[in-house]
Amino acid sequence: xxxxxxxxxxxxxxxxxxxxxxxxxxxxxxxxxxxxxxxxxxxxxxxxxxxxxxxxxxxxxxxxxxxxxxxxxxxxxxxxxxxxxxxxxxxxxxxxxxxxxxxxxxxxxxxxxxxxxxxxxxxxxxxxxxxxxxxxxxxxxxxxxxxxxxxxxxxxxxxxxxxxxxxxxxxxxxxxxxxxxxxxxxxxxxxxxxxxxxxxxxxxxxxxxxxxxxxxxxxxxxxxxxxxxxxxxxxxxxxxxxxxxxxxxxxxxxxxxxxxxxxxxxxxxxxxxxxxxxxxxxxxxxxxxxxxxxxxxxxxxxxxxxxxxxxxxxxxxxxxxxxxxxxxxxxxxxxxxxxxxxxxxxxxxxxxxxxxxxxxxxxxxxxxxxxxxxxxxxxxxxxxxxxxxxxxxxxxxxxxxxxxxxxxxx
Numbered sequence: 001x002x003x004x005x006x007x008x009x010x011x012x013x014x015x016x017x018x019x020x021x022x023x024x025x026x027x028x029x030x031x032x033x034x035x036x037x038x039x040x041x042x043x044x045x046x047x048x049x050x051x052x053x054x055x056x057x058x059x060x061x062x063x064x065x066x067x068x069x070x071x072x073x074x075x076x077x078x079x080x081x082x083x084x085x086x087x088x089x090x091x092x093x094x095x096x097x098x099x100x101x102x103x104x105x106x107x108x109x110x111x112x113x114x115x116x117x118x119x120x121x122x123x124x125x126x127x128x129x130x131x132x133x134x135x136x137x138x139x140x141x142x143x144x145x146x147x148x149x150x151x152x153x154x155x156x157x158x159x160x161x162x163x164x165x166x167x168x169x170x171x172x173x174x175x176x177x178x179x180x181x182x183x184x185x186x187x188x189x190x191x192x193x194x195x196x197x198x199x200x201x202x203x204x205x206x207x208x209x210x211x212x213x214x215x216x217x218x219x220x221x222x223x224x225x226x227x228x229x230x231x232x233x234x235x236x237x238x239x240x241x242x243x244x245x246x247x248x249x250x251x252x253x254x255x256x257x258x259x260x261x262x263x264x265x266x267x268x269x270x271x272x273x274x275x276x277x278x279x280x281x282x283x284x285x286x287x288x289x290x291x292x293x294x295x296x297x298x299x300x301x302x303x304x305x306x307x308x309x310x311x312x313x314x315x316x317x318x319x320x321x322x323x324x325x326x327x328x329x330x331x332x333x334x335x336x337x338x339x340x341x342x343x344x345x346x347x348x349x350x351x352x353x354x355x356x357x358x359x360x361x362x363x364x365x366x367x368x369x370x371x372x373x374x375x376x377x378x379x380x381x382x383x384x385x386x387x388x389x390x391x392x393x394x395x396x397x398x399x400x401x402x403x404x405x406x407x408x409x410x
Contacts, residue, residue, distance in 0.1 A: 001187045005179050006033045012149075013041035017177040019150040021167060023129075024181030024212035027189060027197060030153045031126055035069045038124045038151055039092060039101070043079065045147060047097040052115065052123035052139055056130045057105040058088055065126055066090055066103060104139070106131030112138040121145035129154035133162050150176075156214040161374035164214050182212055202344040205337045217366045217376045221336060221386075224344050225361045232349045235262035239269070242299050244292065245328070245392035247384045248310035251277045254288055255384040257357065258295050259392055266348045266396065270295060273356040273385065285316040292317065305391045328391035329398055333376060335390040338398045347397065348389075357385040 002010075006029055012020045022030040035053075042051055055061025062085075070081050070090065080093040088103040104115050106125070112134045120142040128136060140150055152167065171178040183194045198210050202224060207215045239260030247255045253275040257268045272295050276282040283291075292304065301323055306314050308327040317325050329335065342348045350357050363382035370377040378386075 002033065003029065003185045003187050005181060005185045008177070008179055009033050010037045010040075012177050013037065013045070015177065017149075017175055019152065019171075019174055019176035021171055021176050021178045022153045022181060023156055023168065023179075023214075024185075025183045026155055026209045027186060027193075028181035028183050028212070029186030029188065030181050031065060032068055034124060034126075034151055034153055035065050036072070036075070038122065039069065039075070039079070041149070042099050042101075042122060043092060043094050043097050046099055046121050046145075049099050049121035049145060050118060051099060051101045052104055052118065052120050052125075052142065053090070053101050054104045054106055054115075054123060054125045054128075054131070054135075054139055056127045057107050058103050059105070061103045061105060061126065062088065065124070066101075106135035106139070108132060109134050111135045115139050115142060118142045119144055121148050122150070123148075124151040124153075126153050127155075128152045129157045129161055129163050136163070152176075156208045156212060158216055158371055158374045158376060159214040160216070160372055161214070164374070168214075180212060183210070199345075200341060201337065202340050205340065216371055218368065218371060219365060220362065221364050221366060221378060222340055222343055222361055224340060227358070229346070230343060230349055231358060232267065232351055234269075234351055235260060235265075235267045237262055239267065242296075242301050243303055243305060243392060243395070244296060244301055244323075245305040245388040245395075246292070246307060246310070246313070247387040247391065248288070248307045248313045249276070249384060250282060253278075253384040254283075255356065255388045256292060256295055257354065257385065257388050257392065258299075259396075260299075265346065266342075266392075268348070268350045268354045268357055268389070270351070271354040271357055271385065285313050288313060289316050289320060292323075296323070303395075305395045307387070307391065326395055329394040330391075331394070332378070332390075334398065335394045336378070339390050339393040342393050342397050348393065354385075357389065360385045 053061055053065055055064060069075055070083055082091040090101040092099050105111060109132050115138055123139050123143055125136060143150060167174060168178060183189055201209050204215055204217045207213045239262045241261040243259045245257050253273060256272040258270045260267050260269045272291050303324040303326045304317055305326045305328050308330050314325050317323055360382050364386045365379050367377045367379040
């Protein structure tokens with residue numbers, strides 16, 4: 001069973017439109033049906049041609065687009081499929097027709113050079129709002145075969161994002177079919193699954209990834225933080241599991257937090273915060289290690305989650321042999337969303353003695369200048385305890401959790 005909007009995707013390539021744009025909520029059934037329609041159209045209309053399949057990275061495009069497609073029973077029944085993994089090319093045959101679907105990643109400005117020089121009969125750009133404009137425009141310029149069509153899908157971002165302004169707001173000028181999706185447009189999702197996804201997002205991320213709206217990230221990042229809800233004197237009993245998270249700085253502050261689990265809630269029990277710039281004295285890694293030991297005391301620490309760029313500090317901790325070190329996952333937007341959800345759900349609380357952590361909740365805001373450029377970035381001021389907290393949340397509630405959903409941004 002497919003929805004009315006999914007049927008429009010299937011019909012698009014045989015219309016007079018040159019492009020299709022599908023945006024909206026996560027898990028709304030955009031990507032899978034677009035890839036099916038893309039290949040079906042290519043095999044009906046062309047032979048011996050190359051097509052581009054683009055994601056934020058080659059790995060994400062392979063995992064989210066190619067592998068699900070070649071796993072579909074209908075695709076295996078209709079086509080002869082050969083996934084040349086090392087070349088990142090999917091070779092598709094049906095009857096006398098053979099076409100080649102090459103995978104590209106639009107990770108950064110240098111990515112445009114990777115697709116330059118190709119001649120394509122069509123391109124599918126998944127997660128297009130996460131790609132630099134230079135890569136997207138280069139990919140479109142490669143579509144020089146007669147009858148080529150362009151396929152776009154994305155989740156919403158800032159209303160100042162170049163793709164929203166140039167393509168969605170002006171889709172008629174581009175002769176593009178624009179379809180907006182919600183999770184209710186995916187007939188494969190039950191109400192229970194939809195409710196589960198709705199519970200996984202809050203704030204600006206709820207508006208974007210559940211409601212499917214292009215809204216601005218502005219003001220306080222953790223606007224759900226309330227002292228009366230999230231600040232506690234101490235856990236009501238002894239904790240059963242402990243971590244320490246660390247954001248390491250040289251001139252910038254170094255922040256550490258000791259986390260303990262009681263029941264289903266994690267408490268930031270104590271903190272360490274030192275600014276070499278304010279104190280006019282930079283500490284050595286060994287001095288920071290002493291502070292780490294003092295923060296841990298005799299507690300059995302499960303691991304120390306450390307800023308992944310702090311190579312010398314990670315080496316120092318490992319050399320002492322007491323603590324396991326987990327380099328932190330530094331996907332910023334994913335981390336902010338996971339932390340926001342933990343706050344929203346009451347999974348983390350901050351003890352009163354963590355004064356710098358509590359202070360930074362009011363100072364941790366979205367960068368307005370970046371927002372004007374259509375980018376989502378925290379203002380890099382007063383964010384060190386917030387970074388340490390984000391590292392912890394990504395370790396405990398993030399990628400290792402079965403409920404984790406990546407939104408792709410760094």
